[in-house]
Amino acid sequence: MLPILLALAFIAILFVIVIAGRPDEFTVKRAVNISAPPERIFARVNDLHQWETWSPWAKLDPNAKNSFSGADLGKGAAMTWDGNKKVGAGKLTITDSQPVESIQLRLDFLRPMKATNTADFTFRPAGNQTAVTWSMAGKNNFFFKAFGLFANCDKMIGGDFEKGLASLKSVAEQ
Secondary structure, eight states: OHHHHHHHHHHHHHHHHHHHTSOSEEEEEEEEEESSOHHHHHHHHHOGGGGGGTOHHHHHOTTOEEEEEESSSSTTEEEEEEOOTTTOEEEEEEEEEETTTEEEEEEEEEESSOEEEEEEEEEEEETTEEEEEEEEEEEOOHHHHHHHHHSOHHHHHHHHHHHHHHHHHHHHTO
């Protein structure tokens, strides 16, 4: 019995060491070229009221309760959401907005798990198109490090970013 307990303890210690050695931070980034001027695309992202027209999460729960506070758009604009288990609950706040260049946001997730991350959008002219990049970064606590052993977070979140950028492209190119 003792050898089995020692083997289990060794495996548990090894598991903790592997998890602790994983990166402390993560970044997810996706980009798309959109056949529209930067001003048109920027306006869709800088006004949180317009996110429902292109956000991949708005489609996952059309009945989510959204409320807005702060500025109407740009720096200081905020949106809270409370939806089903697919979208959870949280708050999104624009922390910086440089017209037709970039937008930075703070994401405070409350449910299903608490976390605070940052997101960035950049808009760069690319010939007759606009290159739009959407990224998100945050800290990996022990739980998220362990979760990352079994799930590819870049693929999961990145897939949502790809859907959102495709929808933003469709809306902006109309």
